Amino acid sequence: MSGIRKRSSGATLRDVASDAGVSFSAVSKALRNAYGVSDSMRLRVQASAERLGYRPHAAARGLRGKTFTLGVLVSDLHNSFFSEIFGGVSDTASMAGYQAMLGVGQVQPVVENAVIDAMIDRQMDGLLLVAPSMSPADLEIVAEEVPTVVIGVHLPHATSFDTVNNDDETGARLVVRHLQEQSISDIAFFTLAGLPEARGTTLEFRERGYRDEMQLLGLQQHIQVVGASMDSGEIRSAALRLLSGKRRPRAVFCWTDYAAFEVIGVAKELGLSLPEDLVVVGYDNTPYCALPQHSLTSIDQFGQLLGQQATRLLLERVAGRTSPEHFVVKPTLVTRDSTVIIKPSVSSNL
Known part of the structure; x- marks a missing residue:
C-alpha cells in the first residue's frame, strides 16, 4: 500500500475550483505550491479541498515518481475499430516499458469524468482519450492535471494536449x-x-x-x-x-x-x-x-497507426514535452462488393 488515501467524497479538482471560486489552473498551482500564488489564494483553495475531502493526487504522484501506466479511455466497446487503436497503443507502450489500462466512457460525459478521475487517482502517468464526448474546455482541464493525448477530436489549436486524427x-x-x-x-x-x-x-x-x-x-x-x-x-x-x-x-x-x-x-x-x-x-x-x-x-x-502515434506523443508528454503536436492520417477508400464498381481503373484518392 502506498499510504495515499482515496477520495472518500469523490471530489475532483473541478469541484475544488468551483467551491473556491477560482480557475482550475489556480487550484492546480495552489495545491502544488507553485510560484506566483498568493497566500490568500492558497489558503482558500486548501480550505475548499479540505472541506470537500479532496486529496491532491497529482502532487502525490510527483513524489512517488512514475507508475509506468497509461490510461486509455474509449467511448464504447461496440465499435471494433477501437480494438485496433488499442492494439497500437498497447504494443507501443509495452516497447517503452509501460502498461496500457483500458476504461470505457459509455459515450456519456459523466461516466467519462468518473473514469478519468479514477485513472488519475491510480497515479497513471498519462491519459489517451479516444473519441471522448466531453467539451474542449473539459479536455483542457484534464490536460492541466495529467499529460493527455486525444484521438478523434479535431482541435488543431489546442495547446495543452496533443491530437491524433484521421482526415x-x-x-x-x-x-x-x-x-x-x-x-x-x-x-x-x-x-x-x-x-x-x-x-x-x-x-x-x-x-x-x-x-x-x-x-x-x-x-x-x-x-x-x-x-x-x-x-x-x-x-x-x-x-x-x-x-x-x-x-x-x-x-x-x-x-x-x-x-x-x-x-x-x-x-x-x-x-x-x-x-x-x-x-x-x-x-x-x-x-x-x-x-x-x-x-x-x-x-x-x-487504427494501429493512430494508436501508435498517439502513444508516441503521450510518452513524449510524460517525458516533459509541453509544445503541442497535432498528427493527421490521410484515409484511403477500400472498395469491395457492397458498391457497384463500374470503373475499377478510377483512382479513389483525392
Missing part, C-alpha cells in the same frame, strides 16, 4: 466521389445521434465532408442525414425507417462499419439486393469488412 472530411469526400463515379447520386449519410453537442468531433467533420462534396457535385437535393445511437436495436429501427420510407436512397454512407453491418442486415430482411438495389459504405475498414458475407467498401483510417 475525416477527406474520407467522407472520397466516399461521395466514389459513389458519384458509379452513377449514384441519391446518397444518405447515417450518423451517430444523441451525443452532447461538442465541437471538432469526427462526426462533425464526416458530415461536413459529405455535405460539401454533395453540393460540389450538384447533388444537394439528395442530401439526407439520419442517425441513431450505438444501440443495435436503435440502429436497425432507424435503418428500417430509412429503407422502407418514400425517400429510400440508392446508397447509404455510414459513419462507422458497425452501423453499416446493421444497415446491410435490415436491407436483406426487406428483400433488397446489394449492390443492385442498395449500396452501403462504411468507415474504419475493420477486419469484418473483408468477410465474404459483408464484403463492405469502407474508409481505412489505419
Whole structure:
C-alpha cells in the first residue's frame, strides 16, 4: 500500500475550483505550491479541498515518481475499430516499458469524468482519450492535471494536449466521389445521434465532408442525414425507417462499419439486393469488412497507426514535452462488393 488515501467524497479538482471560486489552473498551482500564488489564494483553495475531502493526487504522484501506466479511455466497446487503436497503443507502450489500462466512457460525459478521475487517482502517468464526448474546455482541464493525448477530436489549436486524427472530411469526400463515379447520386449519410453537442468531433467533420462534396457535385437535393445511437436495436429501427420510407436512397454512407453491418442486415430482411438495389459504405475498414458475407467498401483510417502515434506523443508528454503536436492520417477508400464498381481503373484518392 502506498499510504495515499482515496477520495472518500469523490471530489475532483473541478469541484475544488468551483467551491473556491477560482480557475482550475489556480487550484492546480495552489495545491502544488507553485510560484506566483498568493497566500490568500492558497489558503482558500486548501480550505475548499479540505472541506470537500479532496486529496491532491497529482502532487502525490510527483513524489512517488512514475507508475509506468497509461490510461486509455474509449467511448464504447461496440465499435471494433477501437480494438485496433488499442492494439497500437498497447504494443507501443509495452516497447517503452509501460502498461496500457483500458476504461470505457459509455459515450456519456459523466461516466467519462468518473473514469478519468479514477485513472488519475491510480497515479497513471498519462491519459489517451479516444473519441471522448466531453467539451474542449473539459479536455483542457484534464490536460492541466495529467499529460493527455486525444484521438478523434479535431482541435488543431489546442495547446495543452496533443491530437491524433484521421482526415475525416477527406474520407467522407472520397466516399461521395466514389459513389458519384458509379452513377449514384441519391446518397444518405447515417450518423451517430444523441451525443452532447461538442465541437471538432469526427462526426462533425464526416458530415461536413459529405455535405460539401454533395453540393460540389450538384447533388444537394439528395442530401439526407439520419442517425441513431450505438444501440443495435436503435440502429436497425432507424435503418428500417430509412429503407422502407418514400425517400429510400440508392446508397447509404455510414459513419462507422458497425452501423453499416446493421444497415446491410435490415436491407436483406426487406428483400433488397446489394449492390443492385442498395449500396452501403462504411468507415474504419475493420477486419469484418473483408468477410465474404459483408464484403463492405469502407474508409481505412489505419487504427494501429493512430494508436501508435498517439502513444508516441503521450510518452513524449510524460517525458516533459509541453509544445503541442497535432498528427493527421490521410484515409484511403477500400472498395469491395457492397458498391457497384463500374470503373475499377478510377483512382479513389483525392
